[in-house]
Amino acid sequence: MFNNFSDLAAKQLNGGTLTRGEALAILHSPDDELLDLVAAAARLRRRHFGNTVKVNYLVNLKSGLCPEDCTYCSQRLGSAAQILKYTWLKPEEAAEQAATGIRAGASRVCLVASGKGPTDRDVDRVASMVEGLKDEHPQVEVCACLGILKDGQADRLKSAGVDAYNHNLNTSESNYADICTTHEYADRVRTVEHAKGAGLSPCSGLIVGMGETDDELIDAVFALRDLDADSIPVNFLMPFDGTPLEGTWLLTPAHCLRILALVRFACPDKELRMAGGREMHLRSLQPLALQVANSLFLGDYLTSEGQAAKADLDMIADNGFVVLGAEAAGTPVEDKYDGGPAASASEPTIRRRGAGTQLAPNA
Structure with missing residues (x-):
């Protein structure tokens, strides 16, 4: 076992692999060692990503109307x-x-669409969108998230210009049946493998705060490590009223930091994104989380509102980071928008702007 988190970071920087015992020590670390843990994780983040923050933006192509029974999902x-x-x-x-x-x-x-998985017609629809988007913005990466893929669909998306495919594992294999019965954990793994086989960058992550044990959380993180996901979004459960997990509040800001640090130590060179629910669970510790995570979603999520987009960009700049891409161009990102009020820290705020509405998006 390591002596302190700085020693653990040194081990990782020298090519070490995080063990289960070390992972448990991260999750069980006391509050008076939290800053030491963040500082150690920040060494790994800085080594691989410098002072950049990758900004991602969600477009919900189709909202609700999903036939799956995932307990965490508002759709x-x-x-x-x-x-x-x-x-x-x-x-x-x-x-x-x-x-x-x-x-x-x-x-x-x-580009995200609800549902178990796309039909071939859906894939063609998204492929056409991507081709048009790439014509207008050739420098921008496109990640598709359309559910479980069938044979050949990943290749079609790749040929249209899609760069990455997102399909989250969400939780451990042993816990999966407790959060979904209409498809299996193996379906999710298979879809990520389809994406990798087609040459798409695999994006796969977690939802934490659903009642999983520490061992189940570690199992899920290690599964993502074994899957070799390039990008790992960590979502913090938003317990929407009207879903089976409504009223489930199991996370503290400090524990959210420990979870992000666990992922960073397990996968030191992977893009780590603090994703949905960060505003209500990390709360005032969001800036500190940027020392561990190197990526975030700007503005709103699929069905809920995030904090004002300008607040996100100010948070990045105020903490000495730069938006990935802006540092190469030498120019700041556009600063002319008003993303509206910050998201509620106590409950999910239903999205009423942007895609699917007549109101301007939060960006």
């Missing part, structure tokens, strides 16, 4: 959450939403 079958529900955005609407995020500094646009 699930039977959800009573009062979210926006709409079928596929028109290509020009999707392009407009994406352009807003790009102007605000996003170097990756994530």
Whole structure:
């Protein structure tokens, strides 16, 4: 066992592999060692990503109406959450939403659609959107998140210009049946492998705070390490009213930092994104989390509102970081928008702006 977190960081920097005992020590670390843990994780983050923050922007192409029963999801079958529900955005609407995020500094646009998985017609629809987006913004990465893929669909997306594919493992294999019964953990792993086989960058992550044990959390993180995901979004459960997990508040800001540090130590050279729910769970520790994570979503999420986009960009700059891409261009990102009020720190705020509405997006 290591003597202190600085020694553990040195081990990782020399090519070491995080063990289960070390992972448990991170999760069980006392509050008076929290800053030491963050400082050690920050050494790994700085080694591999310097002072940059990758900004990602979500476009929800199709909201709600999902036949799956994932207990955490506001879009699930039977959800009573009062979210926006709409079928596929028109290509020009999707392009407009994406352009807003790009102007605000996003170097990756994530195109997301609810459902178990796409039909071939859906894949062609998204491929057409991506081709148009790449024509207008050739420098921007596009990540698709369309659910479980069938044979050949990943290749079609790759040929259209998609750079990455997101499909989260969400939790451990042993815990999966407790959060979903309409598909299996193996389906998710298989989809990530399909994406990798087609040459797409694999993006796969977690949702924490669903009642998983420490061992189940570590199992999930180690599974992502074994899967060799290039990008790992860590979502913090947003317990929407009207879902089976409503009222589930199991996370503290300090423990969220420990979870991010665990992922950084397990996967030191991977993009680590603090994703949905960061505002309500990390709260005032979000700036400190940037010392561990090197990526975030700007503005709103799929069905909930995030804090004002300008607040995100100010947080990045105030902590001595630069938006990835802006440092190469030598120019600041566009600063002319008003993303609206900060998201509530006590409960999910249902998204009522951006994609699927007549209101300007939060970016």
